Amino acid sequence: MREKLFIGPRLRLLRQARSWTLEVCAARLGLSPSYLSQLEANQRPVTARVLIDAMRVFEVDAAALDAADDQRLIADLREAAADPVSGEDAPGLGEIKQVVTNAPQFARAYLALHRAYRQLDERLKQTEEAVSLDERGAASALLPYEEVRDFFHYKDNYIHALDLAAEALAGELGLEEGAGVEAALERRLESLGVRIERSREFDLLRRYDPETRTLLLGAAQPAATRAFQMAYQIAAMTLSDVVEAELTAASFRSQSAAQVCRTGLLNYAAGALLLPYERFRETARRVRHDVEQLSLIFQTSLEQVFHRLSTLQRSGARGVPFYFVRLDRAGNITKRHSATRFHFARFGGACPMWNVHDAFSRPDAWLVQLAQMPDGVRYVCIAKGVVKPSGAYLQADRRYALGLGCEAQYADQLVYADGLDLAGPSAPIGVSCRICERVDCTQRAFPPVDRKFEVLENDRRWVPYSL
Missing domain, CATH: 1.10.260.40 (lambda repressor-like DNA-binding domains)
Known part of the structure; x- marks a missing residue:
């Protein structure tokens, strides 16, 4: 029905x-x-x-x-309403849906109020910690990052004006698929009066000196990384008016958030310059979104392809709606973008049943999972471990897990879905334990905050309580 x-x-x-x-x-x-x-x-x-x-x-x-925005709003509002700070029982899912459906502006205002509370609470905790440890500079950069994440989240991770401008710039530069991209970028920078030099600093990606107009690139970095950093500098020098217009329209609460978003928008522009929308979308469709093929064709990194696939939401020329996520080994989500109904936890860890966590132990493999969220929507989830060499024996390599996924209805457009039994069972995953509705999960870390539970004194199971 x-x-x-x-x-x-x-x-x-x-x-x-x-x-x-x-x-x-x-x-x-x-x-x-x-x-x-x-x-x-x-x-x-x-x-x-x-x-x-x-x-x-x-x-x-x-x-x-x-109604995709409604689904995001419902998930965010449910998590905020379940915060135990209120001291009241959380409203049911049906009530939350009614609020979002009938009063979406009220729902957003509630989220803004809750976000402000969390920020204030975090600052107070940091102040207490700084005083107790006699430390200075305990201000966190996390809160502005969360505000910027919401900015991209509610734009479906697609910035129309910036994407169009970057695509036009790619045509002007004559960037072809993997053919002399680095050289073309260097020529444009030279025409802008920028001198390019290489540095042996093992952790350097890019350093620009506006006085000498010198761009220093890390010689130890892969060619795809150097190209991305050059594209970033070109975007910063030629597309700044578009970026500033987006920042003005966003009206961030703090200068820190605006600075974080400026970098995010320039990163977006660099990706759109190296992977021009129409050409990339058509190529992705032709190779059935094979990330490795796209990386070779466009001479970019796997992460750049993952990210770009999650942005293909241009009106009248939409690609498959993907989510993209990057995790570190501690489970921290360091990047998250989504054009899908897939919900990321705003607070706390991600679901341990999600295959992206397995990518750290198998960085040489591509992991594919047919998963189902509590709302009944099924996803094809792709995960890949990435190791970025440090370039020094005594310096630890950087390790990440990349996740990409789309709703199962698009499975025929994914090479990764070949061989999947789409009619068979799917792995039950959730947003996070604190708001997950599943009562039979054996991997629960703690009970959901909006459900009553009973400790089983005489009946010990994997999870020591019943919901």
């Missing part, structure tokens, strides 16, 4: 953005004002015909009326 679609708040926002009265909008949609009023109040689901008419009248694609 197909799930009913309610798009009331989106219809209302689209109508109000055009300053149309209910009567004017209803006439354009071929509906009665009372029927449109019921649609906007989510008292009636939208039909296929009305949905198509709305796309035509408002001149938007289906994504503007899609």
Whole structure:
């Protein structure tokens, strides 16, 4: 049975953005004002015909009326509402869905308030720690990073104006698939008056001196890394007006967050320059999203390809919606981007049943998992371990796990899904233990914060309590 679609708040926002009265909008949609009023109040689901008419009248694609943002908002609000700080029982999933569906702006305001509380609480804890340890400079860079993550998260990890500008710049530079990319980038930097030098510092990626206009690149770094750093510098010097416009529109709460986002946007632009949207999307489709082939064709790193695949959400030319995540060995999520309904934990660790954790023990293998989230959506999850040599015996290599995935409905477009039994069982995974709904998971670290539990004094099992 197909799930009913309610798009009331989106219809209302689209109508109000055009300053149309209910009567004017209803006439354009071929509906009665009372029927449109019921649609906007989510008292009636939208039909296929009305949905198509709305796309035509408002001149938007289906994504503007899609409920993917609702799913993200539901997941984020559920996790925030389950925070034990409130001292009250968390609202049920049904109540949260009603709030998101009928009052999305209220839901976002609640999330902003909760985020502000968490930031204040974190600062207080850091202050106490700094005083107790007699240390200075305990200010954390984590909180601005979280604000920037939300910025990209709610934009589906796609920045339209910047992507278009980077694609046009790639055509201007004549960048071809893997053919003299580094040389073409060097020529453009020279035309900008930048001199390129190599450094033997083992941990250096890029250092730019604006006074001497010298770009220092780490000689020990792979060619793909050097190319990316040159692309970053070109973007910083030629696309800064587009980047600053995005920052102004974002209205970050702190200068630190704006600085973090500026770097993120320039990284985005560098990736879009090396992997131009249309050419990369078509090539990815042709090779069925084989990451290794794409890396060889475009002469980029695996991580750059993983990241770029998660950004292909241009209106009218969308690619497969992927999530991308990078974890360190401690389980910290150091990068996360998603154009899917896949939910990442905002606080606490990720689900131990997720195959991305296994990639550290098998860095030479590509791991593929058919997984199902508690909301019933199934995903093809791809994981790959990456070792980045330090270049020195006494310096530890950097190790990461990269994760990429999409909903199972796109499995036929993935080479990694060949041989998967899509009709068979799927691995049950969740967001994190603190909000996971599964009652039969043997890998639970602790009970969910929004559920009552009972300690089993005379019945010891793998999990020592029942929900």
